[in-house]
Amino acid sequence: xxxxLLVMVPVxxxxxxxxxxxxDVIPGEVMYQDGAVAASLSGxxxxxxxxxxxxxxxxxxxxxxxxxxxxxxxxxxxxxxGPTLNGAAxxxxxxxxxxxxxxxxxxxxxxxxxxxxxxxxxxxPGNAYTGKAxxxxxxSTLLTAQQIEDVVAFLKTLKE
Amino acid sequence: MxxxxxxxxxxxxxxxxxGFAATAQDTLTIATETGTQExxxxxxxxxxxxxxxxxxxxxxxxxxxxxxxADDFGNPGMVFVEQAWESWNTTDGSAGKSCADCHGExxxxxxxxxxxxxxxxxxxEMWTLEMYINNCxxxxxxADAWKWNSGSMVSMTGLISLQSxxxxxxxxxxxxxxxxxxxxxxxxxxxxxxLELSCANCHEDNYDNYIRADHxxxxxxxxxxxxRLKNAKLNSIHNRFKGCIRDTRAETYKEGSxxxxxxxxxxxxxxxxxxxxxxxxxx
Numbered sequence: 001x002x003x004x005l006l007v008m009v010p011v012x013x014x015x016x017x018x019x020x021x022x023x024d025v026i027p028g029e030v031m032y033q034d035g036a037v038a039a040s041l042s043g044x045x046x047x048x049x050x051x052x053x054x055x056x057x058x059x060x061x062x063x064x065x066x067x068x069x070x071x072x073x074x075x076x077x078x079x080x081x082g083p084t085l086n087g088a089a090x091x092x093x094x095x096x097x098x099x100x101x102x103x104x105x106x107x108x109x110x111x112x113x114x115x116x117x118x119x120x121x122x123x124x125p126g127n128a129y130t131g132k133a134x135x136x137x138x139x140s141t142l143l144t145a146q147q148i149e150d151v152v153a154f155l156k157t158l159k160e
Numbered sequence: 161m162x163x164x165x166x167x168x169x170x171x172x173x174x175x176x177x178x179g180f181a182a183t184a185q186d187t188l189t190i191a192t193e194t195g196t197q198e199x200x201x202x203x204x205x206x207x208x209x210x211x212x213x214x215x216x217x218x219x220x221x222x223x224x225x226x227x228x229x230a231d232d233f234g235n236p237g238m239v240f241v242e243q244a245w246e247s248w249n250t251t252d253g254s255a256g257k258s259c260a261d262c263h264g265e266x267x268x269x270x271x272x273x274x275x276x277x278x279x280x281x282x283x284x285e286m287w288t289l290e291m292y293i294n295n296c297x298x299x300x301x302x303a304d305a306w307k308w309n310s311g312s313m314v315s316m317t318g319l320i321s322l323q324s325x326x327x328x329x330x331x332x333x334x335x336x337x338x339x340x341x342x343x344x345x346x347x348x349x350x351x352x353x354x355l356e357l358s359c360a361n362c363h364e365d366n367y368d369n370y371i372r373a374d375h376x377x378x379x380x381x382x383x384x385x386x387x388r389l390k391n392a393k394l395n396s397i398h399n400r401f402k403g404c405i406r407d408t409r410a411e412t413y414k415e416g417s418x419x420x421x422x423x424x425x426x427x428x429x430x431x432x433x434x435x436x437x438x439x440x441x442x443x
Contacts, residue, residue, distance in 0.1 A: 058372075065372040077373040081366050112361040114354070124352050124411045131406035139354060 024145035027119045035107030036095035041117060041145035046153030054147050061116065061143055061151060071158060082113060087160030097155045101148050116142040188218065190325075191231045199326050199435035206432050210364060214434050217377040217386075220368070221443055225389065229441040237318060237387030237439030240311070240394045244319035247312060253303025262300060266319055273317075273324040273436050277425050279336035286340045286421050289317050290396070308415035314394045318385045321438030329382045329436060331428045344426025347419065353410025359427075379404075380431040381424070383440030394439055397424055 023043035030037055040046075055063040056075035064075050066082035088097065100107050102117035119139050127134040143151070186202045201216040218226055228234050248259040248266055263269065273289060280287040287295075293316055294305040306313035333341040348359045362371070363379030370376065385394040398415035401423060405412045413419040 062372070077370070079370045079372050079374075081362075081369050081371055081376075112357060112365070114356060122352075122354055122356065122410075123350060124405075125354050126406065126408075126410045126412070128409060129406055131402060131410075131412040133411035142354065 021145065027117050027141050030102060030117060032099055032103070032106045033095075036093065036099040037102055038095045040149050041098070041102065042149050044146065044149065046146075046149035046151070048150070048153040048157055050147075051150035051152070051154030054143065054151050055154060060147065063151070066113070069158070085155065085158055088158045089156045090158075090160040092155075094152060094156055098148065098152045101143075101151050101155075114142060117145065117148055118142075188216075188226070188230055190229065191233070193232060197326050199437055200328070200433075201435075203328075203433040206429075209430060211378065211430070214380065214431060215367070215378050216434055216437065217380050217383055217442060218437070218440060220375045220377040221441075225441055225443060229437075235387065235439065235441055236392070237385070237394055237441060240315040240385075240387075241318045241322055241439060244312075244315035247316065248319060253297065253301035255300065255302040257301045259296065262296070266323055269320045269323040271324055271327060273321040273438065274327045274330050275332065277331065277340075277421060277428065279332070279340075281336070286337065286425060288397075288416075288421055288424060289320060290416065293317070293320075309396050309399050311393070314385050314396050317396065318394050318439040321385065321436055324436040325438065327436050328433050329428060329431045331425065331432055333425070333429045337425060340422045340425040341429060343419075343422035344424070347423050348426055351408075352405055353408030355408045355410075357408040359404070378430075379427065380434060381427050382431040382434040383437035383442065385438050386440045386442045389441070389443050397427075401427075 021042060025031075025039070025041045030041065031039075052072065054061040055069070056072050058065075063069070063085070064072055064078040066079045068078040068080055068084045068086070070086050072078070092100065096107065100113075103115040104111045104113040105115060119141055120136050122136065122139075125134050125136055125139055126132060127138070186200065188199050188201055190197045190199065199216075201219050203214050205211050205214050218229060228236065232238055245266065251258045251261075259266075272292075276292075277286050277288040279285070280291075290306075290308055290313055293313065297303040298305050306316075331337075351358045351361070359379060362376050367376050367378045381397050381400070384397045384400070386400070387393065388395050396415065398417075398420045401420055402412045402415065
């Protein structure tokens with residue numbers, strides 16, 4: 001039996017992010033220009049290796065849940081709901097990539113991709129995957145500012 | 161064996177296997193206690209449907225899972241149906257009645273599941289199968305209502321669904337049902353939770369695609385109650401709704417809530433034409 005067919009949608013498709021570091025841009029105050037974000041959200045550079053981990057870990061970004069990425073083939077079962085990320089850095093600038101990861105809806109209207117650096121504007125927000133309600137004030141962003149920078153650093157390596 | 165016979169035999173086998181390959185996707189033949197029964201896995205949608213074709217959730221599951229549902233002796237959901245059969249015949253409550261005392265054989269329930277949820281004219285509201293069952297228990301039997309997601313309730317919906325197996329789903333969406341259907345439709349297309357996902361994102365726009373290892377279906381509910389390999393029991397429709405909404409990182413609704421009743425009307429109607437399959441087998 002192909003074991004993957006017995007696996008349901010992982011309960012934790014995307015994880016909590018944790019603490020907002022002092023230098024981080026506040027989620028509601030990110031400056032988007034045509035969907036792109038010029039400056040680092042954490043004020044620091046990203047780490048591509050750390051980004052790789054965020055992208056393949058179910059409890060973190062789990063980007064491969066929806067996107068196929070050749071360079072991440074060590075992680076099993078990439079989804080195909082979103083476009084492949086192969087060559088992403090040849091199609092988008094760093095600022096565009098940052099904007100898409102932080103809030104893709106600012107670039108692609110109506111995209112089903114979750115916004116990973118946002119804390120408000122939800123219908124019936126829940127406390128993670130408990131099914132219970134959460135006050136918007138208690139929500140964390142899906143990824144931290146630094147995790148987003150790490151993902152962007154990895155995406156920048158995906159050139160065609 | 162002479163050559164002619166051999167050729168005929170091989171030709172027969174070939175035709176049989178080709179025939180099976182051509183039709184296996186569209187129907188499933190289930191081995192039952194008394195013979196076989198065919199259910200439709202792919203049918204034409206109602207005129208208003210946004211889907212080009214209605215596809216049973218079974219099509220998106222593995223061959224192994226499909227084969228479990230293809231044989232009533234291998235379908236683990238039937239254990240629960242048998243338990244419900246016992247409770248069908250068991251006296252309960254102050255009136256000293258069993259289901260059988262009023263209804264006779266469970267076979268009398270044929271056709272019921274195919275039209276659920278159904279507007280209850282006497283009560284002036286939309287009722288699901290669970291509500292009709294509980295009304296019997298409390299008003300006719302003088303027994304306690306079963307909890308929506310209790311084993312007794314879900315198993316009884318399994319026994320009653322089985323009596324309609326193979327019949328096309330035919331849920332009314334007009335007249336008294338219209339406002340419920342509209343409410344359910346609105347919910348279906350609303351993004352909920354911190355992941356901001358709607359039912360339609362996965363089950364209309366992306367069925368047959370994968371989220372990680374999960375092969376997305378159309379989210380049809382004609383197969384409920386469904387025996388899930390994941391939790392090894394029969395699962396109710398509302399419980400499955402809850403799981404989906406929870407996975408959008410949203411606050412869910414409760415089983416039996418007005419919202420889920422409306423959503424059930426809408427989602428059930430999206431499968432109008434597909435066979436009643438319950439108890440189905442899923443992952």
